[in-house]
Amino acid sequence: SQQGEEDPQALSIQEGENATMNCSYKTSINNLQWYRQNSGRGLVHLILIRSNEREKHSGRLRVTLDTSKKSSSLLITASRAADTASYFCATDGLAAGNKLTFGGGTRVLVKP
């Protein structure tokens, strides 16, 4: 079963705007990761945040983690048309045996 649920399922923004998506999960985790998938392609790792971290940055990406609420957010600042993709959170649960469980994904469309 899916560990993470993502919100919104789809997001349409103009180039230059920020995009924010959220992920909620159910069980305790070692870390939470965000991946990006272009249509019909494999996934690319974006960023990993550990359970003892609260915020992490990588370029135009900002990830937060609130373990008390079992939720995470991914912010893409100053979006570009090339950011159009699906974004998935994935949790590495304490009891998951080194397996990642993916959320439902957010489809982001950045209009030029």
Next chain:
Amino acid sequence: GAVVSQHPSRVICKSGTSVKIECRSLDFQATTMFWYRQFPKQSLMLMATSNEGSKATYEQGVEKDKFLINHASLTLSTLTVTSAHPEDSSFYICSARDLGFSDEKLFFGSGTQLSVL
């Protein structure tokens, strides 16, 4: 970064035939690889964990006789969809971890779109 190569990228086959999908780690060794299935606009569902030199571990509800996994070397895992039927049509993706990296991120193949007629 580590590269995972997956072939073929797309395959169309007749119902009843078997299809083999290959997943190779090109510049690292992978004792474990993961096979996922993805339906359109949906998330990835883990099917099985492929272990080099031993039997694969299948997730609940995944038929091991239907989806044969072989991980004969440290750089190659194969998924064979046996006696494929239209309901097996899906996007299949493999992934692996490069243990040379300090974190636990996965490297993914580019996926295989299987269409069974």
